[in-house]
Amino acid sequence: MTLQKKIQRSVKKNLSFYLTGSILTAITVMLLVGAVTVSGSLYHCFDAYFAETKIEDAEFATLSEIPEDEMEQLKEQYDVTIEKQQYQDLSYQGTRLRLFAETGEMDLPTVTEGRKIEAEDEILLTYRYAKANGIAVGDTMELAGKTFRVCGLGMKPDYAIMLREFSDSIPDKDGFGIGILSKEAIKSLGAGMEYYSVRYGDKEKETAFRTEIYEKYGTVEYVERKANTRISLIYQEADDLVAEFSLYCPIILVVVIAVIAMVLARMVKREGKTIGTLLALGYRKKELVRHYMVYGMIPAFAGDIVGILLCIPFSRAFCSFYFGDAEYIDYVVKMPWKFIGIVLLIPIVVYGLVSDLVLRSVLKQEIVPLLKGMQKEKTPKLLNGSSAKLSLIYNIRSVVLNGFRSITLVVGIAIATLCIVLGGSFQDAYDNLLEEKVPYAMLGGQYEYGFTSYQTENPYGGNAVFDVSFGAAQDDSRFNLIGYEEENDLADLKTEDGKALNYGGYYMTSSAAKQYGIRAGDTFSFYNTVTMKESTVVISGIVKNDILSLILTSKENAAEILERPVDEYNVIISKEKLTIPAELLKKASSLDDYRDMVENLSTTAGIVLKLLKVLGMLIGVLIVTMISGMIAEESKRNISMLMVLGYRDREVQKFVLSSNHLLVPVGFVLGVPLGYLTAYSMILASAKSSGMVMSLPVKGTTLLASLLFIFVAYAFAMAVSGQKCRKVEMTESLKSMSE
Structure with a gap:
């Protein structure tokens, strides 16, 4: 009989450990791959789209118009492409429609349904606006006293995210849209807004070009592509998503690492006599280390397999959500297979290293002590002679004499609390932003x-x-x-x-x-x-x-x-509120617009925050179930003895598993400040990209709600764990003297 035949029996005996480690590993793989897939798909899709449609490098407005002949001179002198953009803002059935003249050199519109403009009385609408307002190809629209037929639905690349103003951060896909008309049709509508788009063939000449434009034509505004939120916000969301999930995933791995270290250390100590016997028979410690490392590696391999199966549908759903912020575009979910290979290696390498370090440390014992049994080093003399209740003495001894197990439970509950508090505290930060900071956004104005x-x-x-x-x-x-x-x-x-x-x-x-x-x-x-x-x-x-x-x-x-x-x-x-002629205005906003922006940000972020709370509860349930299962497995003899003495199932469960009651509050107390510290670090990182600095109030209601989440998770886990206590057969357990 080889050592490897023990593995199958061990998996059945410690099923809760393997399930916990595998599920958490799968979640880690799923989240990290999902985030990178969304980011990669966004970059891949829009990089190609912007290149195909010749997206502008910048746009600028001038006091005086650039004559056609001088524009040609500028193109040749500075190796640039310049094109005039013309538009008008109109109201249509309670929405705002921005009408642009068709371009031919850059920011080329694309068609998803129908066809491009072929006549002066035709219009191309942005897809999401048309669908939201029940407009189909072939419909007619009355605009500024003229009738236009919808020839197609598509997208204007420099409005990849439908923001009316650069200062907006949430797209208005239902109430704001773009219509593309022929240049003749735009002229027939009368005076409108004009600006210029530019693409640089030689970036070294950009500064000289901008200087001449200002001196000769009086530039009043210049917006680079990276400052144009209608384009750059896509990439910013992609980068922020990867940054956030790159923080969450190591937190989950910490829990699994703690569990593996605890389980392997206890397994080796429990099997001390067997290991001593094997060493006496000629097995080398390296061989035993490799054997026991397999136990620690099972969650890595199982988690990788489940994670791969989950990450594909998760990535598709996640891509659908994030591409929903942009205008409608055909995209392909770009699975990052090379990155996936690296991600799959991370649990294998990390768990392998942890297993190796733990096993080498535990197996430092010589053969003779191992043959005598390492378990006997701990004797339950704590609180001898105490007048306290037997159940209390038993549970205190269980906590102290099983330090590694106790630490693992505390770490697991702390991480679960961290996730729940992180979700709740971020929501408090958004509420504080809305209630305390937005009212002063306009320096006291409305x-x-x-x-x-x-x-x-x-x-x-x-x-x-x-x-x-x-x-x-x-x-x-x-x-x-x-x-x-x-x-x-x-x-x-x-x-x-x-x-x-x-x-x-x-x-x-x-x-x-x-x-x-x-x-x-x-x-x-x-x-x-x-x-x-x-x-x-x-x-x-x-x-x-x-x-x-x-x-x-x-x-x-x-x-x-x-x-x-x-x-x-x-x-x-x-x-x-003032009355100002609309033709003089470039924008008109109110404090309510800032409120709407923050509320929309809060709603979008709320989805991820809810996922964090669910993840925290899941970690809590898995950790408590696993630890309680171990306690029940290792306390079979005591459980059967209590049954013989007449204890009922609920009383037995309370007596044996109540040691968890002492540790869960400790984990919660540790997790609360960790959650707030993590939230604070994320707020600082977010401030650099968004420009908004959120405060992090500590609310009693949030702490109470977090405690309730942990309590619910704990109660559920204890109910599941109680089943294992009730399955103990007293006669067989009383015969077993292995514990």
């Missing part, structure tokens, strides 16, 4: 109006300010510079230390300060994305605003940096 060009007169009311996007010199990220007048009726802003703002100083919002690592008194360098001119200022203080990345200064300072007259403005911030 409405914001952005003009298509700089204005000099303000007959509308509110506070006229400069509000212009700049690039941070350190990382090219974007923030806005606000130039305000000394006399204004906005909220009385103060710095974080309670001081009033000194007019003429430079003040940075807390969101920007955390993003760029700036404190009061530090210098900060930035550049004008239009003129490419760099400025360096000293930050006088930090203003509390965790929603927007801003620098606030006097209107005079802003005018000097912008090289514009001080009496101009391009944005009005108002506490009241």
Whole structure:
């Protein structure tokens, strides 16, 4: 009889261990592969799509139009492709429809249903907008007094995510859409908005091109592709998903590693006499290490197999969810087979190393001590002579004398609590963002109006300010510079230390300060994305605003940096709703828009947060069930003795398994701060990409709900574990003296 014949018996005997390790390993593989598959599929799909449709490198607007002949000269001189984009915003059946002229050199629209435009009275609509509003190919639409026939449904690549403004973060696929018309049809609708798209053949000439455009035509706005959220948000979501799940998966592996280490150590100690006998018969320790390593490797191989089977449907469902944020596009789920191979190796290598280290440590004993039995080193003398209840003494001894098992249970409950608290605390952070921070997002105002060009007169009311996007010199990220007048009726802003703002100083919002690592008194360098001119200022203080990345200064300072007259403005911030001609406005937003944005973010994130809570409960159930099963298996003799003495099934279960009652609270107490620390680290990472800094309030209701989740998981696991106690046959157990 070879050693390998023992493996099958061991699997049946320790089934809960193998199930727990295999399930958690499968979940790890499934989550990590799913995240990388979504990210890879997004990149693969949209990289190819943007290349095919010749996506723009940037877009810019100018004060004066670039004549056709001069545009040709610019193309040749700077090796660029420039194309004018024209559009109008119209209302259609309670929605907003943005009509564009058909392009021919870049941002080429694609067709999913129907065909491209062939006549002046035809229109191509974006797919999701049309489906949401019941519009089909062949239908007619009345727009600006003209009738258009829908010839096709498709997508405009520079609106890959349907955001009305660059500042939006959640697509409005039902209430906002794009319509593509012929250039003649757009002209017939009257004056609209114009801007230019550009693609660079030689990136080395970009700065010179941008400088000439500004000097000759008066650039008022320049937006690079990476700053265009309608394009870049796709990639940002992909990167954030991988970053999040790369954090969750090692946490789960920690639980499995602890379980494997505990089970193998106990297995070797329990089989000390057998091991001593095998060594005496000539087996080498290396052979025994390899044999017992198989037990630790079973969860790796079984988990890998189940994980692969689960990750394919999970990846498809996950891709469907994330591609749903973008406009409708045919995509292929790109399974990262090379990465999958690496992921499958991770449990095998990690569990193998842990098994090897544990076994080499435990098998340091010489043959004689092993033959005498390693189990006898521990004797239950703890609390001898104590007047405490027998059940309490028994459970305290069970906890102390089985330290490795107790530590494993505490680690498992701590990790389960971490996941549950992480989900709950993040939801609290979103609620806090909505209730405490969004009301101050507009510096005390309620409405914001952005003009298509700089204005000099303000007959509308509110506070006229400069509000212009700049690039941070350190990382090219974007923030806005606000130039305000000394006399204004906005909220009385103060710095974080309670001081009033000194007019003429430079003040940075807390969101920007955390993003760029700036404190009061530090210098900060930035550049004008239009003129490419760099400025360096000293930050006088930090203003509390965790929603927007801003620098606030006097209107005079802003005018000097912008090289514009001080009496101009391009944005009005108002506490009241104003009446401004729509043709003058580039955007009009309110505080409610920020609320909607945060609510939508919270709803989207809520799906992942709920998954975390479910994962936490699952870990709790598996760990408690496994540990309780081990206790029942190792306490057969005691269980049968209690049955002989007349204890009922419930009383036996309570007597034997109550040691868990002492450890679960310890695991919960440890898991709570770990959960908040993990959430805080994720909030800091999220702030760098989103610009919003969330606070992390500690709420009693969240802690109570987390405790309830753990209690429910524990109660369920104990109910399952009780079955194992009831299956013990007292006669056979009393005959067995192996424990």
